[in-house]
Amino acid sequence: MSTVTERVPGPGSESSRGVPVRELLQRHGALLVLAVVLVAAGVGLDGFLTAGNLNHVAVGSAFLAILALGMTFVIVTGGIDLSVGTNFALGGVLAAWASQYGSLAALALPLAVCGAIGLLNGVLIARARLAPFITTLATMLGAWGLMLSVSDEGNTTYLVPDGAVLTSLVHGRLFGVIGYPLLLVLVLFVIGGIALSRTGWGQNVYAVGGDERSAALMGVPVARTKTAVYTVSGLCAGAAGVLNAFWLGSGVTIFGIGIELQAISAVVIGGTLLSGGYGFVSGSFVGVMLLAVIQNIINTISGLTSAFQEVVSGVFLIVVVLAQSRLSRSRPRA
Amino acid sequence: MPTDRGTPVLRARGLVKRFPGVRALAGVDLDLHPGRVHALVGENGAGKSTLIKVLTGVHGRDGGELELDGRPAGFATPAEAQRAGLATIYQEVDLLPLLSVARNLFLGREPRWFGLIDFPRMHREAAEALGEYGVHVDVRRPLGDLSMGARQMVALARAVSARARVVIMDEPTSSLEPREVHTLFEVIGRLRGRGIAVVYVSHRLDELYEVCDDVTVLRDGHAVHSGPLAGLERLRLIALMLGRDMSEVAREGATTFAGAHDVAGGAPALTAEALTARHRLRGVSLDIRPGEVVGLGGLLGSGRTETARAVAGDLALEEGRVAVAGLPVRGRGTAAAIRAGISLLPEDRKHEGIVPGLSVRENIALAAMPRLSRFGLVSERRVDRVVSTFMERLRIKATGPSQKVEELSGGNQQKVLLARWLALNPAVLLLDEPTRGIDVGAKAEVQRLVDELAEDGLGVLLISSDLEELVEGADRVVVLKDGAVVGELSGASVTEDALVDAIARGEASPVVRDRSDGGAGAAPEEEVER
Structure with a gap:
């Protein structure tokens, strides 16, 4: 019996046993950097490594984390969702408006509308085969227009009534330490992580991103999978909008502009490939936290404006993408 | 030509498929019997791929009937065909390089544990399943890390472990090494033993005769012949495919290369000296005179493609010089090589x-x-x-x-x-597998063209896995192994036997020699595909 045993050309490209180093770096590189940054800031800055500050950082970026979660699925299929930013703003305004009719309405309306916009994205991309970039750019503008019409071109700011159940929940803390928004984020990420890595649906998401044609030939329901990820992304945007409305106590119309790009950055920093087929939910969480921690540090250091954060994030993104391309180039090609 | 071999697993009657402006299938019949390997042959455009795609639900059909086990059937999607037991391995290995080997193997039917994927079990079963195909790799690694041959085996294992009744292989050997082809044939033998019907599409006639029982010849969307392969003469098979007279085929030979070329004296058209690139080339030197066709022989991975790319400036060299008509190529990169008159026809068109x-x-x-x-x-x-x-x-x-x-x-x-x-008016033409994956008729034309170009005074470097093509087309053959020249054949000594011998000798490593110590006249270490 002849055998086809793998011979990897070239020495040094791989540790002799187990997972190759390059793969570990790609998977956990962001976590490594986060740890280093946390330690360095803890040593260098007073009051940084306190439960209060860390909770503040984490809760403050909860909405970004939820957007990044939805974005992760989309990017793993090889797509992109530019509509989440305005969709998120629309969700916030709708939640604040609907809060006068009770918490259930404030929850249901944004999820329904934002989910529908996501579904529309999915159908246009998967069935009508439009490019994700253009499709979500169009729905981004559409959602923006919808939000302006709801808020009288931004002149009306709906306020959440005092004493709403969701307001106290959003501002509450488990054991007086962990804010409930952070808890919600963690629960959503665990569910998302299991869905992506441990279910057949998740395998389909990877397969579609790996090679759409191959996936179709292997029997993967490509159109259904793509429709699903954009819907999930829309739902995430809606949920994040609700969270933000009750966090701020009002539907702020300008909040959310350009946040889709932050979500994309966080996902990419977390190790997910923009080309699709490779990525993980936990990485996106780490990516979000890394961006938030950097912002917190910059805010803490006197003399640096918060605008500086964008510069650091930009530089960081380039470094990550550069490292990724280096890592994938070092992949042994047989 | 109906035969009495019982009910076919799959029976197609009068399949019709139209594309805008063409009738790709004009009423094709096909019977697939359990435990038999059925060759599907024809020139490109004859309808082979369309037939496969219509059978497996990639394309809908515009007419005709399909029966599975005597019952009417039809598949709207590839997934439906798969569930019904029709497994297909498409021409370009269609798997997902970024996903792990095990995930590729089990995609769509992962073992579950309370609804969630049971990875330990999946990895264990994947390793077991692949072991049967002679593939021993870490199944958690991305598929892209594997060689083309091993990937093909994964595709095969995937198709077959889905409880397939019919396995369709579209050009399965086009990217395999001889050793891997051998393993593939063993696997096909086992499939046949298990009563699975196999459809085998290939341009390599030797393979067909080695592994197939029946044959259907397609031409212009019609099945022009169907029956057992054993009684069918090779010349007649080619004639059927081409729709040409047998005597005409015999006169032209199996390839259309003319004999030796008039090789001009004087400065070589191309001189390459000591080409060295880490892990790939170890001091390869060769020269080509104007009007000469030099073949590059060797197994897959021996450095043939790399040599061509190095000459064409597409591979960074640590050492080495390339000169055209005695003048060194100035500068690096493909642009410099093109300016100097070197043209490369790459392998992956x-x-x-x-x-x-x-x-x-x-x-x-x-x-x-x-x-x-x-x-x-x-x-x-x-x-x-x-x-x-x-x-x-x-x-x-x-x-x-x-x-x-x-x-x-x-x-x-x-x-x-x-x-x-050619529009660049080159002095040297490097051809990397110029006839791979193209049909017999076009192959003959390309071979004739190579001859004509050489006659016009071009220096030609010919890379081919088809030994027949190499022997008949080249005036000289340089044999490579592990990125170094291990032999050269010229003049009358350019024969298939000599070439096989040279490659085999070059391949024999000490380890392999120990194994074949066993008896007198032990088989050659590498079975070179011919």
Whole structure:
């Protein structure tokens, strides 16, 4: 019996046993950097490594984390969702408006509308085969227009009534330490992580991103999978909008502009490939936290404006993408 | 020609498939019997791929009937066909390189534990399943890390472990090494033993005769012959495929290369000295005189493609010199090589050659643009002249210069590429597998063209896995192994036997020799495909 045993050309490209180093770096590189940054800031800055500050950082970026979660699925299929930013703003305004009719309405309306916009994205991309970039750019503008019409071109700011159940929940803390928004984020990420890595649906998401044609030939329901990820992304945007409305106590119309790009950055920093087929939910969480921690540090250091954060994030993104391309180039090609 | 072998697993009657402007299948019958390997042959464009795609639900059919186990059947999607027991391994291994080997193997039917994927079990079962195919790898690694041969085996294991009744293989050996082909044939033997019907599509006739029981010959969308393969003469098979007279085929030979070329004396057209690139080339030297066709022999991975790429400036060298007509190539990179008169026809014409969305005209003129323009402006008239010259000279079959290249057959695409490089008026032409994956008729034409080009005084480097092609086409053959020259055959000593011998000798490593110590006349270490 002849055998086809793998011979990897070239020495040094791989540790002799187990997972190759390059793969570990790609998977956990962001976590490594986060740890280093946390330690360095803890040593260098007073009051940084306190439960209060860390909770503040984490809760403050909860909405970004939820957007990044939805974005992760989309990017793993090889797509992109530019509509989440305005969709998120629309969700916030709708939640604040609907809060006068009770918490259930404030929850249901944004999820329904934002989910529908996501579904529309999915159908246009998967069935009508439009490019994700253009499709979500169009729905981004559409959602923006919808939000302006709801808020009288931004002149009306709906306020959440005092004493709403969701307001106290959003501002509450488990054991007086962990804010409930952070808890919600963690629960959503665990569910998302299991869905992506441990279910057949998740395998389909990877397969579609790996090679759409191959996936179709292997029997993967490509159109259904793509429709699903954009819907999930829309739902995430809606949920994040609700969270933000009750966090701020009002539907702020300008909040959310350009946040889709932050979500994309966080996902990419977390190790997910923009080309699709490779990525993980936990990485996106780490990516979000890394961006938030950097912002917190910059805010803490006197003399640096918060605008500086964008510069650091930009530089960081380039470094990550550069490292990724280096890592994938070092992949042994047989 | 119905035979009495019981009920076929799959029976197709009068299949019709129309594409805009063409009838790809014009009423094709096909019977697949359990435990038999059925060869599907025909030139490119004869309808083989369309037939497979209609059978497996990729395309819908416009007419005809399909029966599975005597019951009417029809599949709307590939997934439906898979569930019904029709497994297909498509021509380009269609798996997902970024996903792990195990995930590729189990995609769509992962073992579950309370609804969630049971990874330990999946990995265990994947390793077991692949072991049966002689593939021993870490199944958690991405598929992309595996060699093409091992990937093909994964595709096969995937198809077969889905409780397949029919396994369809579209050109399974086109990217395999001889050793891997051998393993594949063993696996096909086992499938046959388990009563699975196998459809085997290949351009390599030797393989067909080695592994197939029955044959169906397609030509222009018709099944022109169907029956057992054993009684069918090879010459008659070729004649059926080409729709030509048998005596005509016999006269022309199996390949259309002429004999030796008139090799001019004087300075070599190409001199390459001590080409060295880490892990790939170890001091390869060769020269080609004007009018000479030099073959590069060796197994997959021996450095043939790398040598061609190094000469063409597409591989960074640590050491080595390349000269054209005695003048060293100045500068690095492909642009310098092209300027010096070196043209490379790459192996992977889909990814490295043609631009599918552009027209024949644009594809041909692409590389020659600088030559065809003045002050940066392209002269349309000169482009037209060059394009029509080469379309005529290379006998490119297209509706006109404006037809998109993606609509042409594989052979004509290859000719378009050849035209692109010839438009540069090169002194040296490097051909990497110029006839791979193109049909018999086009193959013959490309081979004839190579001859003509050599007669015109070009120096040609020919890389081919087809030994017959190498032996008949080349005046000299340089044999490579592990990135170094291990032998050279020239003149009358260029025979298939000698070439096999040279490759085998070069391949024999001490480890392998120990194993074959066993007895007198032990088999050669590597079974070189012929």
